[in-house]
Every structure is written in structure tokens, then in C-alpha cells.
Amino acid sequence: MSNPPWSQELLEKSDLITPMAIRVAATLGLSDHMAAGAVTIEALAREADVDAIALGRLLGHLVNAGIYRRIPDGAYEPTDLGALLRDDVPQSGRDWLRLDGPTGRGEAAVFRLLDAVRSGGPVYSALYGQEFWTDVEADGALAEAFARRMAASMRWVVPELLAQGDWQSVRHVVDVGGGSGDLLAAVVDATPGAQGTLIDLEAPAAAAERDFADAGLQERCRAVVGSFFDPLPADGDVYLLSNVLLNWPDDRAAEVLRRCAEAVRPGGRVMILEGLLDVQTDQTDLDLRMLIYLGGRMRTTEQLRELAAGAGLALRRVVGLGPVRSLVELTRA
Incomplete structure (x- = not known):
């Protein structure tokens, strides 16, 4: 039968x-x-x-x-x-x-989804003995593979970001948690007179410096080793957060936004590039991955608006950049 x-x-x-x-x-x-x-x-x-x-x-x-x-x-x-x-x-x-790459290792933790649903928190460390970011940073090959993967995923977004971002008057772009720097390099290269600063941990910052030199942008872009939970380079016109906030629960994501609000110059903008559950409606699988790997979450436009308001920022506009990401612009409230 x-x-x-x-x-x-x-x-x-x-x-x-x-x-x-x-x-x-x-x-x-x-x-x-x-x-x-x-x-x-x-x-x-x-x-x-x-x-x-x-x-x-x-x-x-x-x-x-x-x-x-x-x-x-x-x-x-x-x-x-x-x-x-x-x-x-x-x-x-x-x-x-x-399976030996950073995403594949994370996917193996999917088998502990039941534990994540019961606890409401990440389960990656239960499998590997340390949190996701610590695990990736401890292995240079994993860190390089992760940065390469993130850079590849951004190539499809860059043209839309450049078309939608209103860059003509921008003179200083700060890429917060910018990885290997591909996004920042593309923005600075397409924006005459602009300078770029990338802030990230040691391994991605070193990779970014190499990539800036390879692209001939070493005079216009620099990488700074640091944490986005600490004070950021000040007086930028634009602070980019590409796939950053979804990695963190609300309290930690709010800390990142507060640092951006403190640092951005008057009239400047904070630009968030990540999926929104009410715009990219088929991204629910990524939402679960964020829970499993990191204890983070995807958010709706309204949830992001509330998070930003608590950090002293106001939502200016939301633009869908395709099936995976949206551009969310914030300004000081």
C-alpha cells in the first residue's frame, strides 16, 4: 500500500x-x-x-x-x-x-532546535563548547571562510544600495562590523571624495586592510580593530550595519544602535542592511538560524522602529532591496 x-x-x-x-x-x-x-x-x-x-x-x-x-x-x-x-x-x-565551514558547523546545531525552543536561547555552544563568534574567531580558516561568504552575499546588494542610498554629499562612511570590507570598498569607490572607516575584530580587520590595498583604496579606507559595543569612530555621515543587529538579542542590538547614535554627526544617517520579516516574508528559516546559532532574531519593521527609538534614533524610511535584505535608514531622534 x-x-x-x-x-x-x-x-x-x-x-x-x-x-x-x-x-x-x-x-x-x-x-x-x-x-x-x-x-x-x-x-x-x-x-x-x-x-x-x-x-x-x-x-x-x-x-x-x-x-x-x-x-x-x-x-x-x-x-x-x-x-x-x-x-x-x-x-x-x-x-x-x-560541514567544516562556519555555516556548516552552525547547521549541525540545527539538530538541537528543540533545546533552543525550550530555552529560548542559542545552542551552538552546547555542541562546540564555545559561542559562535568565539569559535569562528579562534580559527583563522573559519574566520576567513565566514568573511568570504558574507562578502559574496553582499555582491548582489551593492548596486541597489548605491542606487537607493543618496551618497552624493557623504564624506565619511563607517562600516560597523564590516567584515572583510567589500561593502565599504564598493561604497567609497563609487562616492567621489568619500573616506571609509571599518571597525571589526582583529582577523576581519586585517583582511579588510589587505582588500583595501588590493583595490587601490588604502588612502581612502582604513580598518580599526575594536568592538561595536564600545564607542565608535565619531562624526561619520553614514554608519552602515550590514547583517549585524539580527545576530543579537534586543538588549545587545540596542547597545549597538546607541553607539551609532552617539557617534553619527548631526544630520547623518544609520543604515541597516538586513532582512525584515514583514518585507522579506520567506526568511523565517534565517530567523530560526539566528536563534540556534546566536540567540539573535530577525525583526519586523515595527520591532526595529521600537528598538531604534529606545536608542535615540528615528526611522526615516525602509526600502526593499530584493528577497533577502532591506535598507532601513535611521536618523537621530
Whole structure:
């Protein structure tokens, strides 16, 4: 007897094997090993240093899932979807999915979602022995991978931000928690006469300095090592917060906003770039990830307005920048 349609749909939505199998393929670099052409199980097992029989079983499932295809001579090659697991393609998903990267490690904590729902707090440290940011900062490779992932995610937002941000009169941009500096570099490069200051922890700040030099912007952009919970560089025209507030619960997010309110010059703006649950309505999965990883949360426009008001800031406007992020502009109240 076959399962009724509703039962099959529920099973498909709750499947764990396929998502994990794809992540294992990303971690092992299977699609990279196939970059030069189709590869046999035996050769692929040697390249990836795994058991050939188990690898064959993994690939068998990933063929059914549409990630790879088996050609008549028994070798395997990626489909168009599987090719997105290669490192060298423009829209690669490998950094996001690999289990030994920062996001992949966070995804493993999803299995403790029940604990997060019961406690209302993050569960990452229960799995790894330390909080997410401490874990990432303790490993240079993890920190670099995370910064690279965040930079890649911002490339699609930069043109819209430049079009919507009203940059003509801006002379000093402060990127708060700016990671490797790609966003700040793009804004400063597109804004004649503007200077940029990035503030972040040691590893991303060092990466940002290198990137500024590579972009020929070392005379216009600088990176400062510090915490956004401490006083910020003062008198900026714009303070950028890209995917910062959602990492923190309300009390800590309010502290960041207060630091921006203290530092921004009169007439200046605080620009928040992150998803809003009432604008990017399909981002509920990210909201749960923020709970699991960090104890943070996504917010609605009204929740962000209230948070800003408590920090002495007033909401000026909200502009949707696509399916993932909105631009929220704040000014001193």
C-alpha cells in the first residue's frame, strides 16, 4: 500500500538524508574533483580519501536527487545543480554548505532546535563548547571562510544600495562590523571624495586592510580593530550595519544602535542592511538560524522602529532591496 499524498509530502519536507548528503558532497569537494570531466567511483574515492563503497552509495542517492548523473561507462559528473558545489563558479554554494565551514558547523546545531525552543536561547555552544563568534574567531580558516561568504552575499546588494542610498554629499562612511570590507570598498569607490572607516575584530580587520590595498583604496579606507559595543569612530555621515543587529538579542542590538547614535554627526544617517520579516516574508528559516546559532532574531519593521527609538534614533524610511535584505535608514531622534 502506498502512502497517501499528504503523507508523502510531509516525508519529503522532513527528509534529512538529502540535505546532509549534499553537504557531505560539498565538504568532500566532489564536484571540484569532477571539474576536468566524469570520474569513476574508484578514482573519486582516492581523490577524496573516502571509502569507495560508501561513496558509491552516497552518489547513488545524489543521482536520484539530481545533483550528479551516472554516464554509460559508470563514471559520474555533476548536473547543472551539482556544478554549483564547485569552488570556481560565480554562484558557488560550497562555502555555505560544507560541514567544516562556519555555516556548516552552525547547521549541525540545527539538530538541537528543540533545546533552543525550550530555552529560548542559542545552542551552538552546547555542541562546540564555545559561542559562535568565539569559535569562528579562534580559527583563522573559519574566520576567513565566514568573511568570504558574507562578502559574496553582499555582491548582489551593492548596486541597489548605491542606487537607493543618496551618497552624493557623504564624506565619511563607517562600516560597523564590516567584515572583510567589500561593502565599504564598493561604497567609497563609487562616492567621489568619500573616506571609509571599518571597525571589526582583529582577523576581519586585517583582511579588510589587505582588500583595501588590493583595490587601490588604502588612502581612502582604513580598518580599526575594536568592538561595536564600545564607542565608535565619531562624526561619520553614514554608519552602515550590514547583517549585524539580527545576530543579537534586543538588549545587545540596542547597545549597538546607541553607539551609532552617539557617534553619527548631526544630520547623518544609520543604515541597516538586513532582512525584515514583514518585507522579506520567506526568511523565517534565517530567523530560526539566528536563534540556534546566536540567540539573535530577525525583526519586523515595527520591532526595529521600537528598538531604534529606545536608542535615540528615528526611522526615516525602509526600502526593499530584493528577497533577502532591506535598507532601513535611521536618523537621530
